[in-house]
Amino acid sequence: MGPLTTPKKGREVGSVDPWTPTSNLKMLISAASPDIRNREKELCMDHGGQEGLDAIQDTEHGESEKMSRKEKSLGLLCHKFLARYPDYPNPALNNDICLDDVATELNVERRRIYDIMNVLESLHMVSRSAKNRYIWHGRSKMAQTLAILKQVGEEHRYSQQMQQIQQRLLDIDSEEKENTEAVDLENEEQGQKELFFVELPGVEFKAASVNSRKDKSLRVMSQKFVMLFLVSNSRVVSLDVAAKILIGEDQDADPDKNKFKTKVRRLYDIANVLRSLKLIEKVHVTDKRGRKPAFEWVGPVEFPQIKDLESFTSECPSKKKHVLESRACVDNCAKKLFTSPGAKRSFTRHPSLVKLAKSIQDDRRKINSAPSSPVKNSFSDSSNSDFPNKMAQLAAICKIQLDQESVTKANDPKPAPAEVGTTASNSVELLQAALLTPTQDFTDNTTVHLTPHTQPTGSVAYFPAQCSPMIPVLLPQQRGSIPYAIYLQPSLRTNSLARPQPTSLAVRSMTFEDKTGQSPTIKSANKESDSNPFMFKRLRSDSASESSPSKTKRTDPNFKDTSPKLCEILQARFKAHRSHPLSCRPSPRALHLDPEFVNTPGGAVVNQTLEQSLETFLDREDKAVNSDSEAGLTPVRAVPLTSGQLQTETLVPAGYLIPISQQSLISYKESKGSGGESNKASTPTYSIYQTPTAGSRPAASAQEITPTNLRLYKPTAATDSPHITQQAHHLHSPSPAILNFTLQNLGLISGSSPGNAFATPQTPERTNGLASPLALQQRGMVFIKPVSPVPVQQSVSPHPVTLITLQQPVMTTPKGTALPHSFFQTPVPVSPLAAMVTTGGHAATKTVYIPQRKLDVATADS
DNA sequence: CCGTCCCGCCAGAAC
């Protein structure tokens, strides 16, 4: 904690006060920065020179009471605080910050510390690790954070808003109301958006539990405020304009004066901290009206990282992009994902992962032993460990899928129809979905979490989450050769970034919960009604497009959660066939979960956890199916492919179609094997949870699973190999990258492959039935929603949707993409996630964004 | 008088 402060001079030492150290720091700081100097001068240094030190000391130790207001200012306090920590802390060291200690040492009330911490947290200079604790990150994440904030700000059109507001103020002057129009426009366009807390890639995590506070308004406000600077050309933002923009977003209307005043007060609080950070300086702008207080950005303007981020954020997020673009995005995502898969490497790279792995394993053990326990802590760990697994799984899956596909195609042309929803595009979709989801989720809350790549864990989480959401929505179609993935966005929202991030968040937050077991059950039982309101909403929204963005978004998070869960669920279902409901602890989830943070608004949601998400996911699917049919939406149809694969068509009004290589197919293993029951049944879910994957073999599950599945699904496939599959994919799939990826994975896969629980169970049933009929489908199948039409599905579902089969393998069609999707889907949440993750650590985040963008785009299009 | 913004009440979330 205090190391920084260490050195002190005699004087300080002499001074008994706790301040001493601080004062030294101050001194240093002031020396370093003019701003500070000035400030301090005012406070302490008045006398002059050398004395400054003395003065400071004196003042400080003097008494708190005596101190003038200035001496007690938040800015000065922040300086003191900052002086205690290095700008670029050694991550290896313990950078814990204990609020109590800080408050005591700085001799201030805790309340004040919160103000500082909230602003610092908004810049990711600290992250909350637990109740009274924060972890100091210093400026190590600053560039990335600013880059992201800039992007988010751009997406929100802050610069435009600022201009509009300025015009209003100036032009019309205060009196005219005309502004309203502008405002309205803004609201309309932006409306949804609102922001979310933007999270950063690596950081996050912290204590899941802790994260949820409802608002975090100061944090969000701080980020928005910073965005304004980053977005504006002049780098100067007047206080009133900033206040208005911030007010507008939060709540429209009027609230006026008081509200404005309050906002301004807060802005001063934030500004003081930012000034201490030397990111802004106070200035004055003079317009018609006169001189107004304003702040000028004096921090960094360009961020190297941006590229990456952009790739993630901007690209994906970009809302505007056309569908085609979305495609591109997808590809990008896929690439990223794949690359990440290169993952293993990445794994190795990330030390954190390695470290985590152990802990994760431990956690898993714990989890297994104690199903009910949530394990927040483990999450992060588990997540980390999962990554590799996931990666492996993905690879394995890819391979398997390819093999299967090849095999199936070659050997069995049988119709996959049996399977409910098979979608080639699964993997892709998943990815996309994942991406999208986040966005949606966030919209509601307004906080965007960026969890980018940096941390694998987090990324992992993201993917899954992302995937899950997407999936439900999307239905890949494999018509002929054209594959598309459709992403449904409930509502398109402007905030692309937000969405994605949220997803990630959700995932992390999800971490898991005990609930899963229950919820799943319930859901399965009631798929429609209860379980997933979210799902429905999403679906609806997507399909119908009506739903409010926020809702959708929320849903997304769920999805995310679900995604991993889905995998599990699938597994569970499989197992369910066997039957067992267990409590499940989702070890795997834990993996995903990364606690990241989830700042999302609905922190709670996050917590809900994987289980829920899974449930939701399932539900969604079901719902989706149902809803589609019921609502008239067209959900996805299962169309028999030549090979017998089913294609799902989704009708999603709002959704976007993204061409994907093949989309993942979704198959419903269960349907075959267990038939509809599984789907319906929550049982499966249970089983899922219990199963294996999650619980029992956390780590292994992911990786192993894949392979296993493959085997199970199609032993044959193995033989064939990817080539065939590939070919097929190629036809369909557009992205070579994916293919490559898959190929690689295949190779990888071969390597790893322990069987998975999933696989096993499924094997018997499915293998036979499924295999033949649905080569592709089987493999990849992820499933999806299907509409009634689908033959196979019926068993599963009429509910359609849900299906998710475990099958991971399927993916083939879509080539690379497909594979990935399948991974996601298939493998239990975790595995897929893992895959995602791998890629993702970095990519993941980005990926996420992409989807969002797509969504956005879609929306736009739609 | 007005820009700043300290201070701390108090509600809500987290234990």
Added chain:
DNA sequence: GTTCTGGCGGGACGG
């Protein structure tokens, strides 16, 4: 119930 967080706005301070 207690503790932690943090929204919020009265009203003081300083120019």
